[in-house]
Amino acid sequence: MDRSTALLIVDMQQEMANVAAAGRPQANPDAQETVAELAAAFRTADLPVVHVMHDDPRTESKFRRDLPSGQPLPCAVPQAGEAVFWKTGSSGFYGTGLERHLQDAGITRLVIVGGVAAFCVNSTARSAANLGFEIEVVEDALIAFDMPARNGGMLDAGTVLEVTLSALHAGFGKVVTSADVLAQLPAAAEA
Numbered sequence: 001m002d003r004s005t006a007l008l009i010v011d012m013q014q015e016m017a018n019v020a021a022a023g024r025p026q027a028n029p030d031a032q033e034t035v036a037e038l039a040a041a042f043r044t045a046d047l048p049v050v051h052v053m054h055d056d057p058r059t060e061s062k063f064r065r066d067l068p069s070g071q072p073l074p075c076a077v078p079q080a081g082e083a084v085f086w087k088t089g090s091s092g093f094y095g096t097g098l099e100r101h102l103q104d105a106g107i108t109r110l111v112i113v114g115g116v117a118a119f120c121v122n123s124t125a126r127s128a129a130n131l132g133f134e135i136e137v138v139e140d141a142l143i144a145f146d147m148p149a150r151n152g153g154m155l156d157a158g159t160v161l162e163v164t165l166s167a168l169h170a171g172f173g174k175v176v177t178s179a180d181v182l183a184q185l186p187a188a189a190e191a
Contacts, residue, residue: 006048010114012076015062015069027144027157034141036075052092090123109134115143135173
């Protein structure tokens, strides 16, 4: 990997931990630790880390930048010099300037992590692919919760994650593990 590859961290905000702590079923309970490990590895390799966070315009939302629940999780606190984009919709590209930033920085490949897999990660990954970026979605660095099925009942978190990743893999980019990514980093190759 070189500086044309960036780690894109999507919506790793405190409300994700609040929802999990309230007992909502989820896949990847270690996702926060995996995101932290990837962010540290990208920083060590001097590769770009870019953050997208949700700033919902609805007053009842917990994903607002003016609330403690809208602040970054400890595993994903932006470091000095790392770009941060606040979005009001699902895709990290919609109305944020993210595309221009990536183009100006010469970034053509995105390693995407964060939450929630079926929603903002999915929307951001699809948008990135449609804009011509090469994408890799890191399956064990995604927050995924259960969700209501459209005809009633609930879809378990593992099923939601698998369907989301299968759709992304089938038509938008690669699905990889954090071990796959770490093995590609310059620091890992030198160790």
